[in-house]
Amino acid sequence: MPGYGANPVSGGNSVSHEPHVEDRGHSGLEGLREVAEENRRLIESLDVHMEALTRRVCPTCRDVCCISRHGRPAADDLVYYKALNLVPPPSEPDRPDTSPCHQLGASGCRLPRAERPYRCTWYFCTPLIEALDRLPARQARVLDAQLSRLSSARIRLVETHAAIEADPLHPDPYGR
Numbered sequence: 001m002p003g004y005g006a007n008p009v010s011g012g013n014s015v016s017h018e019p020h021v022e023d024r025g026h027s028g029l030e031g032l033r034e035v036a037e038e039n040r041r042l043i044e045s046l047d048v049h050m051e052a053l054t055r056r057v058c059p060t061c062r063d064v065c066c067i068s069r070h071g072r073p074a075a076d077d078l079v080y081y082k083a084l085n086l087v088p089p090p091s092e093p094d095r096p097d098t099s100p101c102h103q104l105g106a107s108g109c110r111l112p113r114a115e116r117p118y119r120c121t122w123y124f125c126t127p128l129i130e131a132l133d134r135l136p137a138r139q140a141r142v143l144d145a146q147l148s149r150l151s152s153a154r155i156r157l158v159e160t161h162a163a164i165e166a167d168p169l170h171p172d173p174y175g176r
């Protein structure tokens, strides 16, 4: 599905600097928890804006994106949930990919935004992008900056986890 921008957690992002082992005390599990908390704060701060946009466009949508396949947590979501001691939403692998997501209720998603799979916040369909384009310039700039910060924080989450995985002295308790 198209997104607001390139998926920040795919496309070959890699750890550009392998930290020394002694650096990893902080950039390890504690660092992962901190960056996951940062992700959560940024997602929560986006919620009011995203809700305003989706309220405008989703009620008339004829191709609702909240299908089972999109509601399943990705591997990186599982890292995020685990770092924050959150219970991931069930994957329901037996549910057909294109059937309505089991989190979808009469008033939209039942999950708090920060507990949804990342793609549920990052996904911008064409009507959402058009609604974004109609925002007053200042509001659009603020939202764009928030999305940029979230994208960077998500990359840091993935990189921090990758660094833990790569460190033979720190077996990854968040293994995927």
Ligand code: SF4
Pocket: 054, 057, 058, 061, 062, 063, 064, 065, 066, 125, 126, 127, 128
């Ligand atoms: S986000 Fe876009 S595709 Fe998804 S339900 Fe709303 S309008 Fe439809």
Ligand code: SF4
Pocket: 065, 066, 067, 070, 071, 101, 102, 103, 104, 105, 108, 109, 110, 111, 116, 117, 120
């Ligand atoms: S926003 Fe909620 S209902 Fe929609 S796909 Fe994501 S988890 Fe499912």
